[in-house]
Amino acid sequence: MQNLKKMKQQSTNALLSSKANDVPVIRIEPSQGWVSLKLDELWQYRELLYFLVWRDVKVRYKQTVLGVAWAIIQPFFTMVVFSVFFGELAKVPSDGIPYPIFSYAALVPWSFFSQGLGQASNSLVGGARLIKKVYFPRLAMPIATVLSGTVDFVLAFIVLLVMILAYGIVPTINVLFLPLFLLLALSTSLGVSLWLSAMNVQFRDVGYIVPFITQFWMFATPIAYSSSLIENRLLRTLYGINPMTGVVEGFRWALLGTDTAPGPIVIVSSAVALALLVSGAFYFRRMEKTFADVV
């Protein structure tokens, strides 16, 4: 906590308001070490954030034949493949829930996470021209990219709802917790993206690493299988160190009524996601001063 305070005090480039004549005074000087996140400034630029999200949504499926259908096709066909190989052939247990919906309920938040990660980690490099020519809080770029993924999420989620009805599953009151699990997925995606997008500015290796990370991460997350395969309760809770475990189990619990409430897992996942997000944001801000010169 003390550290945080210290960081705030070191804040530079701060947008101060002189009370006398209400002319904003901008101080420009070199920053050193860890700097403040300047979330207040990010808030001032919320309209830009809105427009960046709007642009991403607007152009995402331009000049594609299938358009927004892509938002559904990807998780849906992954589900079909999983259902055939893991569900039918390998007979992976699915907590007593029909395998297709068991895997699809996990693939929807997973797609949101992995798409967000893939695009946001490239957001600074892709927006290099903007960074070199205009000032705005750079945090807005990965944030906008991750946020714009919610539109895809909503579309894929509608299909999920249709499937739930088709399978005759009645959602419980736990559905109310769903937005929190979405928020958890968003924080994880953003946290990792902040690290990777900032690194990507200097090391384009990141572009090659991200597909790997996503692939490994997918199998490290109980999407094709259930975390209940791990019988030791403590180990299962520790599985929550992968924040996406919390998200996926949370989605299943909230929508499909799997009987084990994932409470401990979700707590661990949330803590890890928060740590990723905060550390990512500070790392990002620390590297930010070099973006325009290096990207």
Next chain:
Amino acid sequence: MNDISIHVENISKKYYIGQKQDRYRTLRDTLADAFVAPFRRVSKLLRGQATGAAELHEMIWALKDVSFEVKRGEVVGIIGRNGAGKSTLLKILSRITEPTTGLAEIHGRVGSLLEVGTGFHEELTGRENISLNGAILGMKRSEIERKFDEIVAFAEVEKFIDTPVKHYSSGMYLRLAFAVAAHLEPEILLVDEVLAVGDARFQKKCLNKMQDVGHQGRTVLFVSHNMPAITRLCERVILLDEGGILEDGPAHKVVSAYLNSGLGTTAIREWPDPAKAPSGDVARLRATWIQTQDGRVTEAVDIRQDVKVAMEFEVLKPGHVLLPHFHFDNEEGVHVFATVDLDPNWRLRPRPTGRYVSTARIPGNLLAEGTLFVHANMVTLNPDTFQFSAPETIAFQVIDSLDGDSARGDWTRHLGGAVRPLLEWETQFTPNGKEEITADVEEEKPQKQSS
């Protein structure tokens, strides 16, 4: 009370460029590096050091100890040759990049315009790009909506406003982009060489718009290579060279200092090495330059004064009739005129070998303001053979100091045209009540003031 708008104190900026070459690198070193360096870099990266690969690089100071102050409402031009630090300075003041050392304070809302069309997206329509670009440049949504029609009208793209900009011509694209930028209304405007875009007519429109900005009491920092625009828009000019301030003072003084310093366009070009000189089998160019009436070589020419353009050449083979000539292009690429050697002493007369200097005198009050690029050419007559052509070897600026006795008279704003001869005018006047003399008077519509 506080009328300082921009305060800059000892700002310096260091960049790392290019890779330093190690003299003795063995293959083993290189291989070892290939394995070790990534780990070293990763460990650095994790420690948050931005300089991952920088050790291997050489550094330069793009700006070194630059200090100045700009008062509220001042329009200040920043000039200097490429790499002098102009753009870096604007980038620092726009907060795009941080200074390495030093401090700057800016009092007021800043709008920076370092490029037109930043953030434009090809797939979006003109309408959508106006909103997006406006937001990126710092306009509020309400502000964009309020000025929308004005922006569209300024850009002259009404018909295509709902077409994706990828279908725009490059001219339309730039007009739209500039129109958004031109409607920014911050207290301080930082502009970098954005006028070098679009067709000549639209450039003029933009210059006028810029001038309006200045007249509305806004502080403007304006980087440009366009000396006539600088002298017209700015009262004060800062000349940067190699990262430092070389001159800071009244526009005309600094601009002419710049043009005379040899930093700008070059007024003289010599080929000391005959092997490299433009040459044919009969004649070889040795030098070409611009001079004033009194023989001073200069890039800056007063619009009212005569200017001489000269070429020195060698005749290598005797017995040919030679025809030296010059072509003049302006900065818009318009071929303004050509002139051929008419010296009666050498007309149709074969020249013996030796050195010659041919000089053409261009009378004052003929050229328009701006840069003229000079091409020196040589042909022989009968048979007509081409000897040499040295395109854009030298250039000079025609400057109007706005004293009221040039062809622009007391009009101080934009005046177009490829030439600007000083003509005689006369007026017939009949007082009211008598028979009136009617004349068709075409008036230019006044520029719309943005509010």
